[in-house]
Amino acid sequence: MHTFSSLPSSHNSLSFSLSQMKLLVMEHPLRKKSILQKTPKMVLLLVLVLILFTLIPLYCPIPRPLFLWGSLSSSSPSSSNHNDIDGLPKVKLDETCDIFNGEWVRNPEAPYYTNTTCWAIHDHQNCMRYGRPDKDFMKWRWKPDGCELPIFNPAQFLELMRGKSMAFVGDSVGRNQMQSLICLLSRVKYPIDVSYTPDEKFKRWHYTDYNFTIATFWSPFLVRSKEADPNGPTLTGLFKLYLDEFDEDWTAQIDEFDYVIISAGHWFFRPSIYYEEGQVVGCNYCQVDNLTDLTKYYGYQKAFRTAFRAINGLKNFKGITILRTFAPAHFENGIWNQGGDCVRKRPFRSNETRLDGFNLELYMTQLKEFKVAQEEGSKRGLKFRLLDTTQAMLLRPDGHPSHYGHWPHENVTLYNDCVHWCLPGPIDSWNDFLLHMLKREGRIYGGNLHSSYRKLRIR
Helix, strand or coil: CCCCCCCCHHHHHHHHHHHHHHHHHHHCHHHHHHHHHHCCHHHHHHHHHHHHHHHHHHHCCCCCCHHHHCCCCCCCCCCCCCCCHHHCCCCCCCCCCCCCCEEEEECCCCCCCCCCCCCCCCHHHCCCCCCCCCCHHHCEEEEECCCCCCCCCHHHHHHHCCCCEEEEEECHHHHHHHHHHHHHHCCCCCCEECCCCCCCCEEEEEEHHHCEEEEEEECCCCEEEEEEECCCCCCCCEEEEEEEEECHHHHCCHHHCCEEEECCCHHHHCCEEEEECCEEEEEECCCCCCCCECHHHHHHHHHHHHHHHHHHCCCCCCCEEEEECCCCCCCECCCCCCCCECCCCCCCCCCCCCECHHHHHHHHHHHHHHHHHHHHHHCCCCEEEEECCHHHHHCCCCCCCECCCCCCCCCCCCCCECCCCCCCCCCHHHHHHHHHHHHCCCCCCCCCCCHHHHCCCEC
């Protein structure tokens, strides 16, 4: 427990005068009775009260404001493995460093929560509950080239977000980040459920003490979509994507949010039929006669273009849009439905792998549409920021649930999961990035596209 090393000057002078008064009374035992007899009762009562209020702070320090010292709140969930937030590294912000390029380095202090202390972890990402034997995948942190990225400070984040709101728009990987955020913040406070619907795909959580709300909006294609066939050519469904139409499940609600984190990716691998202006224009792996295969890249580009156009067209939206870039999957020895798995036990070094193939194509497609939207948004004062997780997550083949998302004896049909991320795990670094970006908002990001994509190891 911290104590006051010094008191405010006015408090010091009060303490000094009261100390003199106490000495005056205590110095001469014979005179003590005389003085007390001559002192009016009201004055004596006032003196005792002042003495009391002087001594109490010395032995029972006043709780520290969270934004000053980052302490845990009095109602914080406790756990023996939770490190004191004051013990987290306090690193001065480097205004010039590209935080999205670097290496994973050892972090023996991690994790900062567990699957037993956080209730927000969905079963499919609860790797420790379902028997993952190794724990080393939790013991790494992201180290940018040339600077340090501070570990997420939950008290600092909540103070920064006081009176604000944040929405996650996208698929279950985006929801994965929101769950990570709730778990990281649980060291200070848990939120209450204020969802307007029982649908788990549209959740709202509120931190009452901070008047901070986070929400998730399910929109895996970002545009209006409809399932045409629950099975489809690959038994994962066949979808109709209306590439030029807004998905009003989220576009009609986000104008009330201060921050909108938008992401999408893996659902575009599913068979889809593309519509524009109400007419079929082609498809992606739909295996429908007389339909041109326009590939997933066509749908991906159009979907982001429409999503960004929706944001830029909102009259009342004044918030900041954050694109969280594509996080590659890590299937090896087969694709996802043909025995592919992710069994590596350590991160790659940056010189051990490169972004290529469809991962590179999807990444560059995002950046292209982001740049267009950023320039268009700047005309009406809207801000677009890049949360570039691609390079960092390319290096983490060890962080996926694989088959540790359910009990082995359960009679369920689930393929090895090399798309989502174990909690706790490497995805927690996304919120390290997020907090760092929020702290230096308005200073380094300016109006230009982040340069990290030019530094990726690309072939």
